[in-house]
Amino acid sequence: MPEIDQASVIRYWESVKSSILGPYMMDDFGFPMSAGAFRFQAESRIVRRLLGSVDHNGAVLDIGCGAGYWAEEFARSFLRVVAVEGSNALYHALEARCAPYSNIRAIHGNVLSFKPDSGYSLVFLGGLLMYLDEKDVIALLRKLIPCLGPDGIILCRESTVRGETVRGAYDYPVVYRSVPDYKRIFKQCGLTLQSVERNEPYVLMQMGCEMIKKWKRVIPKPFQALRIVGRLTYWGMRLEAPWIKRIPEALGIGFPSLENHFFALGACPIVNK
Secondary structure, rough: OOOHHHHHHHHHHHHHHOOOOOOOOHHHHHHHOHHHHHHHHHHHHHHHHHHHOOOOOOOOEEEEOOOOOOHHHOOOOEEEEEEEEEOOOHHHHHHHHHHHOOEEEEOOOOOOOOOOOOOOEEEOOOOOHHHHOHHHHHHHHHHHHHHEEEEEEEEEEEEOOOOOOOOOOOOOOOOEEEEHHHHHHHHOOOOOEEEEEEEEHHHHHHHHHHHHHHHHHHHHHHHHOOHHHHHHHHHHHHHHHHHHHHHHHHHHOOOOOEEEEEEEEEEOOOOOO
């Protein structure tokens, strides 16, 4: 299986808009900006619940932080946040977003070569691993384990597939892995999977994205009317949730093709022999 071309990954992220829709890859669907805000706020509630037992008097390391939406969220409840981003375009947006927060330190650097300090209550990877080959995923996670403080966790938010790994079938270099694949990788790294939870807001919005992709394939571009269709699709998803997500499950249809999961990970205890 060919390796991911990191130069292509960098080029892709340099071209992404720094709006709330850009990092979610929800541009060009006709969705209103409120669609990105809704999704982020809904995901934030999940993250706050998953971090209920984490020491909020500690620090957060947000790697591959993008435009800084999660860094800003963590800065409101943790003492200190270190946010690392490699894209020039997104880093400038990160600096602007973090400027009002004295407890955020923004770092412009390659996430693979970045050398973190230690003692973090939380290390957050908000959609980074899918842009890395497995060997790089393992190397990064093993590097992060010593950075955790007592009872600290690594929280990953990763897009997933139901079946076999999908690589490079989209407009950007990516590896979509299954939940069992991630479980295997985490175990290989010496991490304990504390919990795994499907990201329901992601699934809901992804249904809308994939429906509009089908619309765009069928309808000629001059007649797509995305500003209208996108808004109707978004509000249809919102108003019919959670019932609309149950229809594909009831029919045994694997829709949407992409899901997303939160993985809460802890370091395996060292056993003295």
